[in-house]
C-alpha cells in the first residue's frame with residue numbers, strides 16, 4: 001500500500017507524448033510548441049509527438065523509451081481517458097512498466113474540439129500537460145486485483161429485447177433472472193397484429209418465444225415485479241427484487257380462467273391497460289389469451305373484496321385453491337455478475353399536440369390503439385370501426401406526431417413511417433376506406449422496407465407530403481359536415497388542402513420510459529438528454545454502458561424496430577457471455593488507505609462506508625481499510641475530518657500537484 | 667408585484683373602449699396600475715418589418731422607463747393590453763437579452779438618453795395578469811351581474827400565443843375560457859380561436875382580409891355563440907366594423923357583438939356600460955341581458 005510519505009525521489013523520469021490525432025488535435029493546437037514546453041518541465045526526460053499515439057507504432061515509441069530506461073512514468077496528451085487510458089496502460093505493462101505510473105491529458109475533447117482560437121487551444125494544452133506531469137511525479141506503482149465473475153445474469157424488462165437476450169443466455173447454459181413489471185412478458189410486440197415489412201403475424205412469432213422463456217429450466221421469470229436494489233460491481237452484483245402480490249399463487253394456477261368467469265362483475269368495468277383503454281376488464285383478469293405466465297392477477301384497486309363487499313366467488317370456484325387474498329409483497333435477493341437492461345419505450349402522449357384533437361374528437365386514435373383495433377384478439381375482433389361502431393370510409397394517418405418537432409422531440413422515432421405503412425395496408429384491407437398518409441419525409445431504410453413502401457403505393461394508398469396543421473370539426477363545405485377535416489399544406493403541389501375523413505390515426509413517436517431516470521440512477525448508468533439510456537460509445541460499444549457489467553438491449557437505448565432490438569439483444573447477451581467466459585474481472589487499485597498519524601479514531605468513515613470495508617484497530621485506535629472489500633467510492637475520503645483517509649490514484653498530493661501544475665503555468 | 671400600464675397607440679384611439687374597460691376592471695379588482703410615464707411607440711409592425719433594431723430600441727426605452735418608474739424594484743410587470751404591443755415588447759426583451767450585439771447597440775441608444783436597460787422588468791399581457799395573478803374564485807365572488815343567455819366565443823388571435831407562448835398553449839389557449847367560466851358565462855367550443863382575423867389585409871386586400879374575418883364570425887355563430895370577446899384592438903376592429911359589408915359580400919347576414927374581454931368582464935362585475943365603453947360598439951350587446959347576482963352565487967352554487 002502506498003503512502004504519502006513516499007514522495008517522489010527526484011530521480012523520476014517522465015516521458016511526455018503529444019498526439020496529433022490526425023488533424024483532430026493538430027488542426028487546432030501547435031503541437032511543437034507543446035513539446036517544447038514539455039521538455040522544459042522538471043522531471044521530464046523525453047518529450048515527443050506523433051500522428052496517432054494509440055496506433056501500434058505510437059505505442060511502440062513509449063515501449064522503447066521504457067525499455068531503454070529513459071523513463072519510468074508516462075504522460076500522454078491526446079483524447080479522453082475513457083477512450084484510450086486502457087490502451088496506454090496496457091502498452092506500458094507489456095514493456096514491463098507499471099501501468100499506474102501513467103497520466104493522460106485530454107487535449108482533444110477538452111481542447112481542440114471545443115476551442116476555436118489556435119493560440120488559446122495551444123495555451124490550454126500546455127497547461128494540461130504541465131498539470132499531468134506534476135501529478136505523475138507522485139504516482140506509485142500499484143497492482144490490480146482480480147475477482148471472479150458470477151455467471152448469473154439479471155435481465156430487466158420482458159419485451160422482445162429482454163426475451164431474446166434471456167433465451168440466448170439461458171441456451172448458453174447461464175442462469176437468468178428475468179424481471180418484468182407487468183403481469184405478462186411480451187412488451188409492445190404482444191399488442192400488434194402484424195409486423196412490418198413482411199406482415200407476419202406478431203403473435204405467431206412472439207408467443208413461442210414467450211412460452212420458451214416460461215419453460216426454460218435456466219430462466220427464473222418474475223412478472224409483476226420490480227428491481228428495488230442494486231449493490232456491488234461488475235461480476236458481483238447483489239440485486240433485490242420486489243414481487244408484488246397478484247393474489248393468485250403462480251405455482252398453483254393452471255390458467256383455466258374460471259375465476260374470471262366467476263367474478264361478481266359480470267362484465268369488464270375497468271380500464272384495460274393491455275388494450276390501451278379501448279376495452280374494459282374485470283378486477284381479476286389476464287391481460288390477453290397468450291399472457292405469459294398465464295396466471296390471473298387481481299387488481300386490489302378495483303377488487304370489491306378489498307372493500308369488504310364480496311364473498312369471493314373467484315376463490316370458491318378455483319379447484320386448485322390458487323387464490324390467496326393474504327398474499328404479501330415479497331423481496332428476493334439474488335447475486336448476478338452482469339445485468340442487461342431492456343426496459344423499452346413509451347409512446348408519445350398525443351394529447352400534447354392539442355391541434356390534432358386527441359382526447360377531444362372520439363375518432364382520433366393513436367397508432368397503438370389502432371394496433372389493438374386491427375388485432376384479431378383485440379377489443380373489436382380485428383374490425384376497424386369508429387366510435388359509433390360503423391366502418392370508416394376515409395382514414396388519415398398523420399406521421400411524426402411527437403417526432404421531428406421542436407415543440408416535443410427533435411429526433412426521428414424511426415419506426416413510425418414503417419408502421420404507418422403497415423397500418424395503412426391493414427386498414428384498407430379491413431375497411432376498403434380511402435387512406436391518406438400525411439408525411440414530412442418517407443423514411444424507409446432497411447431490408448425489404450423500401451419495397452414495402454412501393455407495394456403500398458401500388459395498393460392505391462394516398463401520400464401527401466406536408467405536416468398537418470390541424471384536425472378540426474369545423475366544416476366549410478357540405479361534404480365536410482360531420483367529418484374530421486385535415487388541414488395541411490401539400491408541399492408537392494404547393495397548395496393548402498382540406499381533406500375530410502371519418503377517422504384519424506396519429507403516428508405517435510417513441511419516448512423514453514417515464515421512470516427511465518430512476519432506473520438509470522439505480523443501475524448507475526447515464527441517459528442522453530432525451531432520456532434514452534446512454535451507450536458507452538455510439539459506434540464501437542453500442543450495447544455497453546459506462547458502468548462495467550451493465551448492458552443495454554432494445555428501445556430503452558433509442559427508437560428501434562423489432563429486428564434492431566433483437567440484434568442488439570443478441571449483442572448484449574454476447575457481451576455478458578464474454579464477461580462470464582473470461583471468468584474474472586480486474587479491479588482498479590483505487591482503494592482507500594489510512595495515514596495512521598492523522599487518524600483520531602473518530603469512526604466517521606466506519607459508519608459512512610457503504611461496503612462495511614472499514615474497521616478499527618483497537619490497539620492503535622485508528623481506522624483500517626479492508627482492501628478486498630473497498631470499492632473505491634471515495635465516500636470516506638471526503639468525510640474524514642482530518643484528511644487521514646486517502647485514495648490510491650487520487651491522493652491529496654497527486655491532486656494538489658496537478659492543480660499546481662495548471663496554476664504555475666497560467 | 668408592481669404593475670405599470672403600457673397603453674400603446676391603439677388604446678388611446680380606435681381602441682379607447684379597451685382602455686376604458688381595462689382600467690375600470692382593474693380598479694374594480696383593487697389592482698393599482700399606473701400609466702407608464704413618457705411612453706413611446708412599441709415599435710410594432712412597421713418598424714419591426716423595416717428595421718428591427720430601431721424597434722428594439724423603442725421597446726427597450728419603454729422597458730427602461732418602467733424600471734426607472736418602479737425605482738428599480740425587482741418585481742415589476744409592464745402590462746400591455748394590446749396584443750401587438752405585448753408581442754413587440756416581448757420580442758424586444760428576448761432579443762436584447764439573448765444577443766449581446768443587439769444589447770450593446772440598444773444600450774448605446776438608451777445611454778445617450780440617460781437610460782439603461784435592466785433585465786428584470788416583466789412584460790405581461792393583461793389577460794395573463796387577470797387569469798394568473800388573481801385567484802379565480804375571488805373573481806367569481808365579485809360577480810354582481812348575471813348575463814342571461816350569453817354564449818361567449820373567446821378569440822385570442824395570433825400575437826398573444828405565437829410565436830411565444832409565455833402563459834398559455836400555442837394552439838389551444840384556454841385562459842379566457844377559464845376566466846369567463848369564473849364569471850358565470852357559457853363558453854362555446856370554437857377551434858378557430860387562434861386563426862388569423864385578416865390583420866392589416868382588411869385595409870390592403872380587403873377581399874382576402876374580410877374573408878378571413880367572415881370565416882371566424884360564421885363559425886362562431888354556427889357554434890351558438892352570441893358574443894365574441896377579444897384581447898387585441900386590431901382583431902376587435904376587423905371582426906366588428908365590417909359586418910355589414912361582409913353580409914353583402916358573402917350573401918349572408920352577419921350580426922354578432924365583438925367586445926374586448928374586459929368589457930364583458932366589467933359587465934359581469936357590475937360596472938356601468940358607459941364606464942366600459944360599451945356604447946361605442948357598432949354591434950351592441952342587447953339591452954336587458956343583465957340581472958342581479960350578488961357575489962356570483964349562481965356560479966359558486
Ligand SMILES: Cc1cc2nc3c(=O)[nH]c(=O)nc-3n(C[C@H](O)[C@H](O)[C@H](O)COP(=O)(O)OP(=O)(O)OC[C@H]3O[C@@H](n4cnc5c(N)ncnc54)[C@H](O)[C@@H]3O)c2cc1C
Pocket residue numbers: 156157158159160161162179180181182185186187188189192194195196197225226227342343344345346347367368371415419422513519553554555556560561562563565
Ligand atoms: C404503434 C407501433 C407499431 C409498431 N410496429 C412494429 C412493426 O410492425 N415491426 C417492428 O419491427 N417494430 C414495430 N414497432 C417497434 C417495436 O414496438 C419495438 O421495436 C419493440 O417493441 C422494442 O422492444 P423492447 O423489448 O425494446 O421494448 P418494449 O416492447 O417496450 O418492452 C419493454 C418491456 O420492459 C418492461 N419494463 C419497462 N420498464 C421496466 C422496469 N423498470 N422493470 C421491469 N420491467 C420493465 C415493459 O413492461 C415491457 O414489457 C412498433 C412500434 C409502435 C409504437
